[in-house]
Amino acid sequence: MIATQQMAFRYGPDQVEMHFPDLTCPDGEQLLLLGDSGSGKTTLLHLLCGLLRPTQGTIHINGQDLSQLNGRTLDRFRGSQMGMVFQKAHFVQSLTVLENLALPHFLTGQQASSERAQALLDNLGVGHKAHNRPQELSVGEQQRASIARALIHRPSIVLADEPTSALDDRSTLAVMDLLEQQAAEVGATLIIVTHDQRLKDRYSRRVELNPLATTAR
Amino acid sequence: MNWFYIAWRNLGAKKLQTSLSLILLAFGVGMVSLLMLSEKQLRDTFDRNIQDIDLVLGAKGSPLQLILANVYHIDAPTGNIRLADAEKVMRHPYIAEGIPLAYGDNYRGFRIVGSTPAYPAHYHAELAEGTLWELPFEVVVGSKVAEEAGLGLGDTFFSAHGLQDETDVHTDKTFVVKGVLQESRSVMDQLILCNIETIWQVHGDDETVADADREITAVLLKKRNPLAVLTIPNTIRDTNMQVALPSIxxxxxxxxxxxxMTTLRTIALLIMFLSFASIFISVYDSLLARRYELALMRTMGASPVGLYLLLLLEGGLLSLGGTLLGLAISRGGMVILAQMVEDKFRYDWESLGLLPMEWALAAMAIFVGLIAAAIPGISALRIDISRTLSDS
Structure with a gap:
């Protein structure tokens, strides 16, 4: 369960304060946040995962008030409860795809399972690239591998930031299908932030962000 | 998966930069450590052979040459002195003991030195087998001579005139080995010892030469009174002799x-400094290039301290690797150097254990390497994850 109230944020004292609509999303559901560049989409996503602190308002994730967490506990909470998919897939380049999939477990102090990682990659159709370096994968393959990484540790929330903007129509469809399917498999809540109108009609639960709505209140 | 593995793979991913840091540090550490080792070996070799020889009496010439020739047997002697003159000095009340030396022949490059039993006794060289010489042409050989020239008890050989080559062999006089010395790690190991009469006879002297005209090469002196150092030079002013102090x-x-050595050491330290700069750049560079990776790892639960330790580990692995490589290089260099010393001077240089100074060197190299990584690593603590992620 995700719930925000009266959330506002500003980057600096001389910056405009951004106000965000209240969001709620029950466990296992999907929420689409749609908005153009400059509408504060990424800021909102970073607020939700605790990378940024709101200047006012509250964020509750699975009943946990994020403002109560700090430093190491926040890092751990984010690492274990959330999986993130970015616009451009990034990896630790010196490690293989399979080793990159071990990172979420390792960094939160849990035992990694390479069988599960391999199975997940197989499901996403990139199993044959498990022992390659990330840069040896195509953009679409990288994005699928990054979905595997976001889900490997069975997070309760998956946050996707423009997951399809670098993909063509066909890949977009495939990647979104896989993302939803895999999130459903681990029972994770899926939050997608995008300006990609192709995704608009896929989700009934959606919030449109626009510069005016977020800044002027 | 562990931090060590990630650091290892990160270093492996940028082979050029990693090799540069490793090679620079290895050369710096290797040179410093090689200098330390060779200085120590040189000192040990010199000290072991001075024992407590206070003065060396010999023909006038370079005092350093006198010492090198007669204490270490690595230079030609300055000339001969009259036995009668030398004996006057040996009988001087300020002198406790004098060991006369006479030589001018070699066998396969090993010097044949005529002396008294006091000479091996002075170096605590014990017989491994056989007995000391008694008659002319009976010899006792040092351990290295026995090993390299293949001489054992009862073996016979001819000597060659001069101290090195074997062109002028005295085939009329046969030497016989009566004893072999144990290894004493001193100059004894590389000498063939006999009595002084042998040296006289091999050069064609016969009984007709008057005792007063007999000559020897040098005398090793032990003083009874510290004033000997001041008074002896005066007593021999009118002869062709001089005394020299080995220690001086x-x-x-x-x-x-x-x-x-100081110049070399400065150069070596400069190379080490360059290697630290290289480690600094390596870590700094990987910070810039991997900013996004580090931010990514933060989103996956890594703490800033964890990432800082990762960078320290990379710097630490580099400096540890470079240091170990450097110590290996200095050992290799030492083996080559020892071989050169042995070929040229027949001295054994060994013991490749770590000197205490080298432990200090290694500790310092690793410590500075860590610092070189720690300084740029600080910005890993301060990465603004949100900004880094949204900038990309």
Missing amino acids: EINRLTQNFGIG
């Missing part, structure tokens, strides 16, 4: 090439 001559010698 060797000090002068080491001071002279000490200047060269």
Whole structure:
């Protein structure tokens, strides 16, 4: 369960304060946040995962008030409860795809399972690239591998930031299908932030962000 | 999966930068450590052979040459002195003991030195087998001579005139080995010892030469009274003899090439400094290039301290690797150097254990390497994850 109230944020004292609509999303559901560049989409996503602190308002994730967490506990909470998919897939380049999939477990102090990682990659159709370096994968393959990484540790929330903007129509469809399917498999809540109108009609639960709505209140 | 593995793979991913840091540090550490080792070996070799020889009496010439020739047997002697003159000095009340030396022949490059039993006794060289010489042409050989020239009890050989080559062999006089010395790690190991009469007879002297005209090469003196150092030179002013102090001559010698050593050491330290700069750049560079990776790892639960330790580990692995490589290089260099010393001077240089100074060197290299990583690593603590992620 995700719930925000009266959330506002500003980057600096001389910056405009951004106000965000209240969001709620029950466990296992999907929420689409749609908005153009400059509408504060990424800021909102970073607020939700605790990378940024709101200047006012509250964020509750699975009943946990994020403002109560700090430093190491926040890092751990984010690492274990959330999986993130970015616009451009990034990896630790010196490690293989399979080793990159071990990172979420390792960094939160849990035992990694390479069988599960391999199975997940197989499901996403990139199993044959498990022992390659990330840069040896195509953009679409990288994005699928990054979905595997976001889900490997069975997070309760998956946050996707423009997951399809670098993909063509066909890949977009495939990647979104896989993302939803895999999130459903681990029972994770899926939050997608995008300006990609192709995704608009896929989700009934959606919030449109626009510069005016977020800044002027 | 562990931090060590990630650091290892990160270093492996940028082979060029990693090799540069490793090679620079290895050369710096290797040179410093090689200098330490060779200085120590040189000092040990000099000190072991001075024992407590206070003065060396010999023909006038370079005092350093006198010492090198007669204490270490690595230079030609300055000339001969009359036995009668030498004996006067040996009987001087300020002198406790004098060991006469006479030589001029070699066998396969090993010097044949005529002396008294006091000579091996002075170096605590014990017989491994056989007995000491009694008659002319009976010899006792040092351990290295026995090993390299293949001489054992009862073996016979001819000597060659001069101290090195074997062109002028005295085939009319046969030497016989009566004893073999144990290894004493001193100059004894590389000498063939006999009595002084042998040296006289091999050069064609016969009984007709008057005792007063007999000559020897040098005398090793032990003083009874410290004043000997001041008074003896006066008593021999009118002869062709001089006395030299081994400790002073060797000090002068080491001071002279000490200047060269200092230069080399400065260069080595400079190379080490460059390697630290290289480690600094390596870590700094990986911070810039991997900013996004580090931010990514933060989103996956890594703490800033964890990432800082990762960078420290990379710097630490580099400096540890470079240091170990450097110590290996200095050992390799030492083996080559020891071989050269052995070929040229027949001295054994060994013991490749770590000197205490080298432990300090290694500790310092690793510590500075860590610092070189720690300084740029600080910005890993301060990465603004949100900004880094949204900038990309």
